[in-house]
Amino acid sequence: MIRTPLTRWFDLTTPVIGAPMAGVSGGELAAAVSRAGGLGMIGVSGRHSADFVTSESAIPAEAELPFGVGLMIWTLADRPDLFEATVAAKPSLVSMSFGDPEPYVGPLHDAGIAVVAQVNTVADAHRALEAGVDVLVAQGTEAGGHTGQRALLPLLQEVLTLTDRPVVAGGGIATGGAMAGMLVAGAAGVWIGTALLSCTEGLNGAAARQRIRETSGDETVLTRAFDVAEGIPWPERWPGRALVNDFSQAWHGREDELVDDDAARRLVVEGRRTGDPAHAPLYAGEAVGLVTAERSATDVVRELTADAEKALRAATRLMG
Ligand SMILES: Cc1cc2nc3c(=O)[nH]c(=O)nc-3n(C[C@H](O)[C@H](O)[C@H](O)COP(=O)(O)O)c2cc1C
Incomplete structure (x- = not known):
């Protein structure tokens, strides 16, 4: 079993976080990731209702599976109800991304909820650390959905020099070998989105x-x-x-x-x-080429984990 500070903190059996993806990751997808021993997250955008947060959170909660909720900070100025519904849903982890997390960290900690922030630059990482977030995600530009301009690997390496808090790698990870590589580089886990875009539990059609x-x-x-x-x-x-x-x-x-x-x-x-594909957006990352079958997210996470374990064992054989 792969153990990292992330698995120990959230009592997981694999250091995989199912990234929040508005329009794709609801309660069913989050539950399917958590069923494989990872931590599934529900993606919430400014177009969602507070009821969406409540009802989707109930799915993993009623199955007694851990889950997280991902909010977009810039949407919350007009939508404090989304933040309130998230706190009331009692997730293990809340992602405060795309903005300054500082105003939200205290209320989340007071409610006993850990805070993660995706960062796209070193300056973002400093801001998140000063705000007191518990876990950072270095989100590379390879990622699907909204992201920054820096490539994952150099960003991850630089962020790792700044902190002892767990840093998770996000962007372009879709094989066990890549997951193993991120762990060897020092990441406490992986944050996968695109790899889950053809899952039976997704909200996408x-x-x-x-x-x-x-x-x-x-x-x-x-x-x-x-x-x-x-x-x-x-x-x-x-x-x-x-x-x-x-x-x-x-x-x-x-x-x-x-x-x-x-x-x-x-x-x-x-x-x-x-549903016109020539004009409507379909958000996905550069790892999209590795997604070739429709599968349960539980199977995707299990296979990713098994392949990462194999790759980590193979890596030790490179020595000597
Ligand atoms: C369809 C889609 C929707 C997304 N929606 C959100 C979101 O609601 N909130 C968020 O913080 N990140 C969102 N993201 C970014 C993911 O959280 C994550 O950073 C990204 O998927 C990781 O890279 P990967 O897609 O290469 O695995 C989204 C990504 C995708 C592909």
Whole structure:
């Protein structure tokens, strides 16, 4: 069994966290990850209701499985109800990402809830450490969904020099070998999102899962175009990594023009409504090329863990 400070802290049997993914990871996906001995998280965006947080959290809670909730800090100024519902749901871990976690750490700790923050730069890591977060995730630019510009490996190495608190690696991890590599590099665990995008327990639909299985890692783009089109006020420093489609090919890099082009913007809004893959965003990371089958998240995490154990044993044989 792989033991790290993360598994000891949260009483896990594998150092795998199922990343919060708004629109994909609800209570069923989180429960499926936790059933494999990892820690599954529920992704919450500003479009969700507080009832969503409550009802999705009840799924792992009623199965007596540990779970976490991931919030986007920049959405909370207008939506304090999401934070309140999260605290009331009593998760083991709350991810406070994409903003300054400082105002939230005290109330979470007072409620007995551990706090994790995804960081995209060294400056973010300093801010999270000063705020008192318990666990950091170095989120590389390879990651699916909204992320920063720095590659995982150098960011992870640099963040590890700053702290003794557990640092988890996120972005592009989809094989046991990669998981083992991150642990050897010093990470306390892995934070996987894209690897779970074709799971039977996800909130994403069959068509999205099929597209995930058919796409290679060459076909993603880190872009603000979809957020501009949908009128979602994501801070500019966090673009989103999505599959390339007709819309991103036409508008990525031309966001300033797109703001004023109502017809083009409507293509994305309508595309989301009708499920049109040429225009709707499908957020996924560079590891998408490794996702080739529809499976239970429990099996994905179990296989990742078994393969990481094999890789770690093989690594010791490199010596001498
Ligand atoms: C579809 C999708 C939705 C995401 N939604 C969220 C979210 O709601 N909150 C969050 O903190 N991160 C979100 N992320 C980022 C993940 O938490 C994580 O950093 C990322 O998936 C890790 O990289 P990987 O996709 O290469 O495994 C999302 C990622 C994806 C792919």
